[in-house]
Amino acid sequence: MTVYRCDDSLESIFTAIYLSYEENRDAEDTYLALDDNPMLFAEDVRIQPDPARAVKVMRTLERRFGEDDYLKICTALASTDSEKAQAVYRTVVKGLDERCARGHLFDNLADRYVMQTFSIARKAGREIGYLREFLRFQELENGILYAKIGPKCNALTFLMPHFADRLPIENFVIYDSTRNIFGIHPARQQWYLFFGEDEEEPELRFSEEEMQYQELFRHFCRTISIKERENKKLQRNLLPLRFREYMIEF
């Protein structure tokens, strides 16, 4: 058994997949581990992330499986699931072996690993969807829009393109407080990620109008609800409590 020890990053996991092909490993006898738990009778290989190799894998995946399925794989790898690397590895191997057509990688849901990758991606995708809905920007004194999120999965790389397309003429920042990463979008320019160093969140000063618009929206949310139909349980199902910490209307 060969065990590739990867970091929790796209680069590292894709490098491991590249190596497994380069070294001609038998997929049944190979494991991609994200942790350091030792395994009996296993040969450990520590992965040095290599951007060049990772990019090759990315291109192959996108060419062979189509954009949608490639994005689904990336979504799965953004989750916090501890088995995601192995599940993705086996799914990719299966897809390449069976020469499955573009857009059909996730057809064979009866397969254990395909199903696992599919459900990991579904779970992470759902959270990213929630954040797209529930993220709230607040205007700072200098006109920059600032949003703080605390997601489980690494959602920032999926959120930035969405908001960059939506608000191209705004300067905005999304701060992922679980990973201490900033997504920064300067107006009319390409967005980028910034890995924060201090643990402390910077002190923020909001613009004068910000509080008034927040109060207006809170008032709107209160008014729009119909008293006769009140159903807090339904509201909780559709809008889980953990997101409310970052929402201004609660």
Add this chain to the structure above:
Amino acid sequence: MEYSVKESKASIMDKLGILADAAKYDVACTSSGVDRKGTGDSIGNCVAAGICHSFSSDGRCISLLKILLTNHCIYDCKYCQNRCSNDIPRAVFTPEEICTLTMEFYRRNYIEGLFLSSGIMRNPSFTMELIFQTIWLLRNKYRFNGYIHVKAIPGADPRLIQQTGFLADRMSVNLELPTAEGLQALAPNKSRKTILAPMRQIQNGIQENKNDLVLYRNAPKFVAGGQSTQMIIGATPENDFHIINVAESLYQKFDLKRVFYSAFVNVTQDKALPALPGGPPLLREHRLYQADWLLRFYGFKAEELLDEKRPFFNVMLDPKEDWAVRHLEQFPVEINRAPMEKLLRVPGIGVKSAGRIVAARRCAGLTFGDLKKMGVVLKRAVFFITCSGKMMYPVKLDEDYIVRNLTDKNERIRFGADGMSYRQMSLFDDGSFTGALTVQEIMQTAVGQV
């Protein structure tokens, strides 16, 4: 949290309160149907699936800034809280105010766009023109590229409706009540004819626009998200059969994207309206929505679900289960062979899981375990399907037996209590029986080992 609100904003706050309150009984708050990328120099894009940005305490989504332009109204519809004889505070938004609110809310990611409706001020055309002015400003001066849903006011100049359609993503004309008689009784100023005229106009506009788009790829889009309508349920004595027939013909003859149903809430306490001591008919509304989905996505027809003899939906079973237990001759369905249309008719299998089943069975035979992971609700489906010729448990294909098992523990108590029952009472399972059935017990019951 309390914030001091400035003088100028205070009036906006009051207006927003009054006009959001007046708009809250409008149901359509979806932002779906249009996929439009950002342009790079304007604000906003649209996502086909729609995005809900918040949920109010009644569990309804807040996707659009849903407001009326004004709640002044010359009409006197008996069910409506904005009727002219009602003594309530009235307000009017200026187009500029609406635009600023929309833009500021949108860039903070509070909303997905604007839903603009209005009471009838002076006359329908005057009101429609105000609506047109507002969204023209929003699109052209404020360069808003997000979702806009506006009401077409029945009786307004067709040219105004046409112009508005080129700026809006979705338009809707409210049918208000399912039948013309109901409308006549409760909304004396409105008539079926004036309501259907703009609906037909928008339908034709969309069709013509489609032809134009084939010829000229960059032709301006007319109501790209389609049109919708809504009707009030429970204010007039129509039965469910009438209502879904109306909905079906709207889908077929008017190409509507959605028909919304709104459980009647008695806000005006008019003597012509029914008193609803049990609150609004929410379960009925829910069943109608379920049936609506069956019509649009599952290939059902209205007359399959209900008929003159059984004009109301079953309270205990959803419309699909209800149909299935009455058509047991079509079951069980073999998961590994049955065509898509048959799979879609199985309770517990939705459009998505049916698609997954059809894709997955090309590669491998499916088992019940696989189905569960794919998202099939086995609790309901198990009575109607086989995998490779076998059922999950030995199930009797018997109406009483299946109905008894489909209605779960808590429901079963209600079942026995009012004497309405699908089955003969027996010694072993009466209405006060409370324990949950285990798999083993179900099997024992089925093979007669009780």
